[in-house]
Amino acid sequence: MTHQIKSFKEYQKIYKNSVRHPEKFWAKQAKTFKWMKPWKKVLSGGFEEADVRWFEGGQLNITENCLDRHLKDKANDVALIWEPNDPSQAFKTYTYKELYSEVCRCANMLKSNGIKKGDRVCFYMPMVAELTIGVLACARIGAIHSVVFAGFSANALADRIKDCSCKMVICSDYNNRGNKSIAVKEIVDEAVAKDCSSVETVIVYKASNTKVKMKRGRDKWWHKEIEGKRKTCKPAKMNSEDVLFILYTSGSTGKPKGVVHTCGGYMVYTCYSFKNVFQYQQGDVYWCSADIGWITGHSYIIYGPLLAGAKTLMFEGVPTFPDAGRFWHICEKHKVNQFYTAPTAIRALMAQGDDWPSHYDLNSLKVLGTVGEPINEEAWNWYKEKIGKNTLPIVDTWFQTETAGIMISGLGGLSPQKATYAGLPLPGIQLCLLNSKGKEIKGNGKEGLLCIKYPWPSMIRTTYGDHARCKEVYFSSFKNKYFTGDGARRDKKGMYRIIGRVDDVINVSGHRMGTAEIENAINEHPNVIESAVVGYPHKIKGEGIYAYVILNKNKMDANIDTKKFNSSLLKVVTKEIGPIAKPDKIQIVTGLPKTRSGKIMRRILRKIAAGEAKNIGDVSTLLNPDVVKKVIRGASKILVNN
Ligand code: WT7
Numbered sequence: 001m002t003h004q005i006k007s008f009k010e011y012q013k014i015y016k017n018s019v020r021h022p023e024k025f026w027a028k029q030a031k032t033f034k035w036m037k038p039w040k041k042v043l044s045g046g047f048e049e050a051d052v053r054w055f056e057g058g059q060l061n062i063t064e065n066c067l068d069r070h071l072k073d074k075a076n077d078v079a080l081i082w083e084p085n086d087p088s089q090a091f092k093t094y095t096y097k098e099l100y101s102e103v104c105r106c107a108n109m110l111k112s113n114g115i116k117k118g119d120r121v122c123f124y125m126p127m128v129a130e131l132t133i134g135v136l137a138c139a140r141i142g143a144i145h146s147v148v149f150a151g152f153s154a155n156a157l158a159d160r161i162k163d164c165s166c167k168m169v170i171c172s173d174y175n176n177r178g179n180k181s182i183a184v185k186e187i188v189d190e191a192v193a194k195d196c197s198s199v200e201t202v203i204v205y206k207a208s209n210t211k212v213k214m215k216r217g218r219d220k221w222w223h224k225e226i227e228g229k230r231k232t233c234k235p236a237k238m239n240s241e242d243v244l245f246i247l248y249t250s251g252s253t254g255k256p257k258g259v260v261h262t263c264g265g266y267m268v269y270t271c272y273s274f275k276n277v278f279q280y281q282q283g284d285v286y287w288c289s290a291d292i293g294w295i296t297g298h299s300y301i302i303y304g305p306l307l308a309g310a311k312t313l314m315f316e317g318v319p320t321f322p323d324a325g326r327f328w329h330i331c332e333k334h335k336v337n338q339f340y341t342a343p344t345a346i347r348a349l350m351a352q353g354d355d356w357p358s359h360y361d362l363n364s365l366k367v368l369g370t371v372g373e374p375i376n377e378e379a380w381n382w383y384k385e386k387i388g389k390n391t392l393p394i395v396d397t398w399f400q401t402e403t404a405g406i407m408i409s410g411l412g413g414l415s416p417q418k419a420t421y422a423g424l425p426l427p428g429i430q431l432c433l434l435n436s437k438g439k440e441i442k443g444n445g446k447e448g449l450l451c452i453k454y455p456w457p458s459m460i461r462t463t464y465g466d467h468a469r470c471k472e473v474y475f476s477s478f479k480n481k482y483f484t485g486d487g488a489r490r491d492k493k494g495m496y497r498i499i500g501r502v503d504d505v506i507n508v509s510g511h512r513m514g515t516a517e518i519e520n521a522i523n524e525h526p527n528v529i530e531s532a533v534v535g536y537p538h539k540i541k542g543e544g545i546y547a548y549v550i551l552n553k554n555k556m557d558a559n560i561d562t563k564k565f566n567s568s569l570l571k572v573v574t575k576e577i578g579p580i581a582k583p584d585k586i587q588i589v590t591g592l593p594k595t596r597s598g599k600i601m602r603r604i605l606r607k608i609a610a611g612e613a614k615n616i617g618d619v620s621t622l623l624n625p626d627v628v629k630k631v632i633r634g635a636s637k638i639l640v641n642n
Pocket of ligand 1: 249294295296370371372373374375396397398399400401402422484485486498500501507510511512
């Protein structure tokens with residue numbers, strides 16, 4: 001197992017060494033895994049060509065390290081706990097032996113349905129245990145999983161299926177969420193009907209008793225297909241740099257891109273970061289409340305914990321069902337030791353009052369984690385006081401889909417803590433702050449663009465099918481640096497505070513979205529001719545979505561029914577992307593502030609959306625300065641959706 005740091009002093013020493021001898025450091029971590037064939041070279045390539053490779057020449061299977069490796073000592077220890085949406089239903093547990101058998105059975109089912117090494121398999125599934133099993137089954141046989149968050153629309157799903165031409169889609173019939181039941185299979189049918197000709201098979205996991213339509217020859221039931229399958233399956237020999245998975249994420253331009261991660265480096269980094277950040281001790285129960293549809297779920301529900309031989313809990317439901325005490329109820333019920341959630345959930349639960357956590361016994365908790373967006377001081381303090389009883393450490397973990405693993409964070413209980421600061425980089429991670437010209441800002445107490453100056457094992461390898469895009473987005477802004485897209489501040493002690501995105505990406509409740517992507521969706525509305533989307537501070541979501549729209553002339557002149565327009569616009573966005581992309585505020589405008597070269601001045605729109613119209617500054621260089629006044633005036637008459 002990867003090394004676990006035991007004190008802050010040790011952290012400082014190891015950090016220094018990791019910078020001095022990075023390859024030696026990572027080789028030491030990697031050696032603790034089971035390799036089918038040892039690697040020849042620790043690190044090859046570089047940022048310049050975006051061709052970084054780790055542990056080349058080595059062969060492994062990540063599931064052998066997640067499962068088989070633990071069978072000797074902990075075959076009968078719990079690996080996975082599944083807590084259902086409805087608390088009156090029984091929860092499920094899988095020991096390492098049971099999970100191993102289920103993964104092998106599923107792997108054999110994939111094979112019998114024609115899935116081979118390198119094939120892409122799309123998952124569009126709620127948080128059922130079978131999602132974890134299916135993902136690991138892909139890895140077992142070397143198929144590439146592409147998990148799509150089940151809140152995305154049929155259109156968004158179809159785009160993702162087509163982009164990497166998935167041969168199979170695995171879904172459920174329904175998604176049980178709170179008191180709702182969402183018809184998942186119908187969405188898949190609609191998506192696959194949109195030119196997804198690569199899809200040969202749809203496997204449907206039965207999560208409800210309601211009937212669904214099955215397409216003959218294409219659709220098959222999970223429970224029928226898995227029946228009688230053998231409980232062993234030889235792990236595929238994977239090269240370190242073979243693709244493990246694709247996960248789509250939004251950028252500042254264009255359609256979402258498929259971030260590609262590979263087997264060896266991802267394995268080493270997720271296990272290493274999991275053990276150190278959460279200070280996981282054998283026997284502890286660890287719970288990350290994220291959805292597996294995002295990177296947090298991949299790395300810190302499935303791979304990291306299982307690689308470390310941990311007990312990992314997955315939860316099907318939502319924080320407020322049946323009531324706002326659900327999270328704390330689960331912590332009490334399963335005696336959770338490490339709890340990891342998002343600031344948006346903390347804020348939402350905080351808004352429900354202090355009473356809820358006080359009803360439950362939270363004494364088992366040892367470490368509290370947060371991830372996904374900057375955490376405000378009030379939420380940090382509430383988490384620390386009300387959940388952590390002022391004694392537990394909080395790890396504010398910064399990372400991205402592209403980094404795959406936690407890069408900046410305290411190590412539970414060992415590191416200094418400061419509200420709103422993610423803290424120090426993990427050993428092996430070399431950060432820097434740059435100014436917009438690419439000059440490094442040295443010294444502490446400074447702010448700048450957050451970059452990474454040395455490769456790390458779980459870094460993005462490419463964007464699927466478009467390597468030029470990967471190079472352009474991450475490695476071309478600054479020579480020999482990976483650019484994160486975030487701005488950050490470094491305090492006197494070298495601790496980092498993430499300020500937020502500096503590009504046209506917004507972070508709504510920890511969900512990352514491109515403003516261009518939302519604009520494209522809005523522009524699909526027949527009455528919209530142009531739109532501009534910006535984020536604005538939102539009490540619960542962190543950032544809300546504010547859309548400025550220009551309607552076609554007929555609609556502008558006639559006094560349109562704004563209520564009707566509003567709801568039809570929300571429908572369009574829900575159809576194009578999903579409910580998570582629905583604008584919170586819509587302002588109908590007659591023009592948008594633009595530069596002389598025709599670029600929308602989002603800086604101005606952001607100020608207006610934030611209610612800071614007074615600080616806009618000089619607009620005289622705009623193509624149409626008069627438009628600004630109009631937009632400011634119009635901001636008092638907006639359509640509000642929550
Ligand atoms: C962006 C990455 C990391 C998994 C979930 C999101 C923001 C992430 C933090 C944090 C402040 C954070 C950044 C980053 N972010 N964690 N602890 N503090 N901001 O993954 O969807 O790839 O988004 O989320 O802006 O760039 P993602």
